Structure formats: C-alpha cells, structure tokens
Amino acid sequence: MRYGTYDKYKKGTLFDVLPAHWPEERIHDIAKIKTSNVDKKSKEDEDVVKLCNYLDVYNNSKIDSSLDFMVATASKSDIKRFTLKRGDVVITKDSEDPFDIGIPALINEDIDGLVCGYHLTIIQSDQERLLGNYLYYALEADRSKHQFTLASNGVTRFGLTQQGTKNLKICVPSLDEQKKIADFLDYKTQQIDQLIEKKKALIEKLNEQRIAVITQAVTKGLDKNAKMKPSGVDWLGDVPEHWEVKRLRFCIVTNPVKSETKSVEDDDLVSFVPMDAVEEYGGMDVGQTKMLEEVYNGYTYFKENDVVVAKITPCFENGKGSIALGLTNGIGFGTTEFHVLRGGNKTNKNFLFYMTISHSFRDIGASEMLGAGGQKRIPENFIKDFRQGIPDINEQEEIVTHIEKKLNRLDNMVRINKEAIDAYAEYRNSLITAAVTGKIDVRDFDVEKDVA
Structure with missing residues (x-):
C-alpha cells in the first residue's frame, strides 16, 4: 500500500528531513529517566514485588499481566522509585552487542506490585507532550537504534549511560498526531506479526517433520519389508534383524x-x-x-x-x-x-x-x-x-544418503519461510521508521477502510 507524504518538510539537526511542523526533542527534555538497581535477590526486611526483568523486556514489545513475572523483594524507596505504570517505556541498558542495545517495551497496563529490575532503564514521558505508545515506536526506529549504538560504552560488554539515553533525539509531533501514528502502527504491526507467527509455526512443523524422518531412519532403517527382532530396549522396540x-x-x-x-x-x-x-x-x-x-x-x-x-x-x-x-x-x-x-x-x-x-x-x-x-x-x-x-557401515551410508535427500527438500522449505520472516521484519521496521520520522503521512489512515 502506498501512503501519502506531508506538504512541507525541513532539514533537522539529527534527521535529514522531517515535517516542517515537527520539532526534534531530546528525551531528557520530555521525559524522566531512571536506571533501576533492583536485583533478583529476596531479603527478609524488604517487601515482596513482581520483577520486570531484562528478558521480559527483550522478548516482549508490550508488557502486560499475561507474563509470568519473577517474585523478589525491594526496599520501600526502590518500590516508590521504580514501580512501573501504564505508558512507561522500559529499555535494555546492557548487552554483549552494541547493535542490540536500547531494546524498548511498552508497559501496556497497570500491574499491582510490578517493579523494574536491574539492567533496565525506565523512560516516563510527560504525557502532555509525549505519549508512551508513540515513544515506544520512536525508540524502535532505525535512527534511535543508531543513536543507542553510538552512545554505548564497553569492549566485551556494552552499556548505556543515563546521559547517553538523555541525549537521544526523536521527532515529536502534536499529541493528536502521535496518537494517530501509534494507532496506525499498532494496527499494521499486528498484521505483520501475525504473518510472522504463521511462518514460525510452519517452520516448527517442518522441523518436527525433519526430526521424524531422521528418527525413523536411524532406528528402523529404510527397508519396510526387513525382518525385525526385539531390541531388548523398551523405547526402541523392534529393529532390523541384522542390526x-x-x-x-x-x-x-x-x-x-x-x-x-x-x-x-x-x-x-x-x-x-x-x-x-x-x-x-x-x-x-x-x-x-x-x-x-x-x-x-x-x-x-x-x-x-x-x-x-x-x-x-x-x-x-x-x-x-x-x-x-x-x-x-x-x-x-x-x-x-x-x-x-x-x-x-x-x-x-x-x-x-x-x-x-x-x-x-x-x-x-x-x-x-x-x-x-x-x-x-x-x-x-x-x-x-x-x-x-x-547397522553395518554400508547401510549407515545408505541411511545418511536417504536422510539428506529428504532433508534437502524440508530445509529448502524452511529457508524460504525464514526469508519471508526476514522480509516481513524488514518491512515492519521500515514502516515504523517512516511513520515516526514523517516520511509517510498517516493522519488520514482509516482502519475500517483498510480492512474493507
């Protein structure tokens, strides 16, 4: 689908071009930034909390009550400071790869007792200037990822300083426009994610079929008419008589x-x-x-x-x-x-x-x-x-040849589906980047018309 563009653009300080009426803002000027120091340990003199940990953020774009959070403890002061609220965005602040840092997740609902864990930074936006769901997508964009990479420090393990996060710049349109962009991206990314999940499910089935082919060949051989004998092993059952x-x-x-x-x-x-x-x-x-x-x-x-x-x-x-x-x-x-x-x-x-x-x-x-x-x-x-x-070495070689012939077809199907997933993911990323940097204008996008 082709999307429209804005009537007027301007040159930005960080962005090559952006809509003429959009300002660029440092995160520090429109949000509070807090780096958590709450670890996974439980102490008798602290209160029990649910802990939103690194992998919860890394593996999920939206944080909600469907996740199985770790139970730990935190001091009253840490609970007050690091309790997560709907609309907050949490990012990963440490990684072994500088190109895999600053991964964001949106807190999608208020969850009683949910506290931000170690190795994470909370970004609480000024809701009168910046919507949390728009901020999430702005941090997903290529330009933000590039800024996070440049701001990371380290040799074998990399970390984002609070100052590096504060200095990150994003485009900040009006609240009304932010909502339209976020709603558009919620709808479109959900469509893309569903396509990706279908491909992943197909790959899983192909891999199951792959292992079934291997298991049958290495435990029963290739000759369906071969005389069989009890193996004496419960799980193995009968095997070819000459094995x-x-x-x-x-x-x-x-x-x-x-x-x-x-x-x-x-x-x-x-x-x-x-x-x-x-x-x-x-x-x-x-x-x-x-x-x-x-x-x-x-x-x-x-x-x-x-x-x-x-x-x-x-x-x-x-x-x-x-x-x-x-x-x-x-x-x-x-x-x-x-x-x-x-x-x-x-x-x-x-x-x-x-x-x-x-x-x-x-x-x-x-x-x-x-x-x-x-x-x-x-x-x-x-x-x-x-x-x-x-079996003897000659039959082993025959079995290997048979397996590899079968696997070539299955592996080719897996490869095609992985390439499709990569293409969907690339399109998803480019769509997010285009929307939050103003390269496309989605103010008039109508979900009902798109469905029709």
Whole structure:
C-alpha cells in the first residue's frame, strides 16, 4: 500500500528531513529517566514485588499481566522509585552487542506490585507532550537504534549511560498526531506479526517433520519389508534383524583427550566455537580463531569430523549440535557445555550425528539430566550407555544418503519461510521508521477502510 507524504518538510539537526511542523526533542527534555538497581535477590526486611526483568523486556514489545513475572523483594524507596505504570517505556541498558542495545517495551497496563529490575532503564514521558505508545515506536526506529549504538560504552560488554539515553533525539509531533501514528502502527504491526507467527509455526512443523524422518531412519532403517527382532530396549522396540544393538561406549569415543594436540604449536591458530556458534539440528560457525595456548585450559577440545552435542538445558533439548567441519588446523575448542562424540572406522560420522538429534536420544537424554533449574546437564555416562541399533557401515551410508535427500527438500522449505520472516521484519521496521520520522503521512489512515 502506498501512503501519502506531508506538504512541507525541513532539514533537522539529527534527521535529514522531517515535517516542517515537527520539532526534534531530546528525551531528557520530555521525559524522566531512571536506571533501576533492583536485583533478583529476596531479603527478609524488604517487601515482596513482581520483577520486570531484562528478558521480559527483550522478548516482549508490550508488557502486560499475561507474563509470568519473577517474585523478589525491594526496599520501600526502590518500590516508590521504580514501580512501573501504564505508558512507561522500559529499555535494555546492557548487552554483549552494541547493535542490540536500547531494546524498548511498552508497559501496556497497570500491574499491582510490578517493579523494574536491574539492567533496565525506565523512560516516563510527560504525557502532555509525549505519549508512551508513540515513544515506544520512536525508540524502535532505525535512527534511535543508531543513536543507542553510538552512545554505548564497553569492549566485551556494552552499556548505556543515563546521559547517553538523555541525549537521544526523536521527532515529536502534536499529541493528536502521535496518537494517530501509534494507532496506525499498532494496527499494521499486528498484521505483520501475525504473518510472522504463521511462518514460525510452519517452520516448527517442518522441523518436527525433519526430526521424524531422521528418527525413523536411524532406528528402523529404510527397508519396510526387513525382518525385525526385539531390541531388548523398551523405547526402541523392534529393529532390523541384522542390526546389532549395543551401547555407544563400544563404538565411539567420548570427550577425547587434549594431548592429541601435541603436534600443534602453542601459538598456532585453532577454531574457537562458543555455544551461540552451534545451530539447532546442525551447523557450526568456525570463523572465530584463537591461539592454542589461549584455549587449551578451560575449554572443550574436539577435532575435524567429531560430533559436538550441547549438554546443558535448554540447548540440549532444542537440538543444538553439529559435525565439526572446516576447523583451523583441524582442531577446535569450545564451551565446556559441549560433549564430544567420535566414531570409529565402523561408524559413519553423519549417522552418529543424526542419531544424536533423533527424538529418542533427545527425549531420553532430557529425562536423565542431572542438576537443577537452568543448570541441568546430560552426564557423559548417558551417552556411553545409550543403546542404539547399529547397522553395518554400508547401510549407515545408505541411511545418511536417504536422510539428506529428504532433508534437502524440508530445509529448502524452511529457508524460504525464514526469508519471508526476514522480509516481513524488514518491512515492519521500515514502516515504523517512516511513520515516526514523517516520511509517510498517516493522519488520514482509516482502519475500517483498510480492512474493507
């Protein structure tokens, strides 16, 4: 849909052009800014509160009572200062990425006892000059994101100072115009978000189908007419008669020793793989490198063609794992939250990898995790004692070829839908930016006509 433009524009101090009747304002001049210091600890001498935390803001554009807030405590003075009210905007003030900072969320309703948590900044607008829902969209715009990035300080972790937030500039039309812009964006972004959610749901179904294909192939084989035998394993059921059921400890090595790297010099480069470099259901970014002496202690060692499996919740349940390929000098080191599996000459690495992302391996592994809460991990002995039907190496290769043929089609469908999501997100962002900077005029936009 094409939108109109304003009759007259002017050159701004920050914005290239903006409607002639729109002023530019510093946030400090039209809002109160407060950085919270309320932590997640509970103390006996403090009052119980609901805590709006970093992830509540980062993961939600609107904060309402449908969210499951953490229960903690705060002092009376902090409660008075940091209680959140309808129309407030909260932004993230810290990040490991300067391009991912200042993420806003609108407090969409009054919620009894809701207090702003640590690592967040509250922006309470002067409601006679600036509407909270318009401010939220103004902070979502590209120009605001760019200002936040420039204002962030740090090397490995970045933070927004209160002064950096105060100096941020936005366009501030009249209250009537702000409301029309916010209403327009509420309507249009809801439409776009619904389209994105449909695509995400389709991708989830495709991924479920993907794992079903893998699980069927690695547990039952390809020949539907093959003679079967009881495996002796309750969850596995019958397996092809010629398969051997055995514990993995008898066909793989787990977590190989670092002394294998003795032929590599301390100052030689090796691949460095943090958890976020490993994808769900396969794929590993090996672009980072470090000298061997930097990573030899305190990290997990693996080499070319090893299978890496995330062992901590929720990464394990989500299917994080990959075959290590393209490693610098054939060697990799990564987070200690990896288990490493290495097949012998009778185990195809791809067959081994597909086994680790099958429903059976992940579901049973999740039930045998040790630890509590977010620190639960699968023990090494779970992998060693996992019982699996193993065909000969030739049949493993046939199964791998079959799986990859099926996955190519499914992966292509996933890729197409991810590209559609990216396109929708880009359009959403450009529409917000255009509306709050006056590049489009939505004062006469009529929702009822748009629906018709």
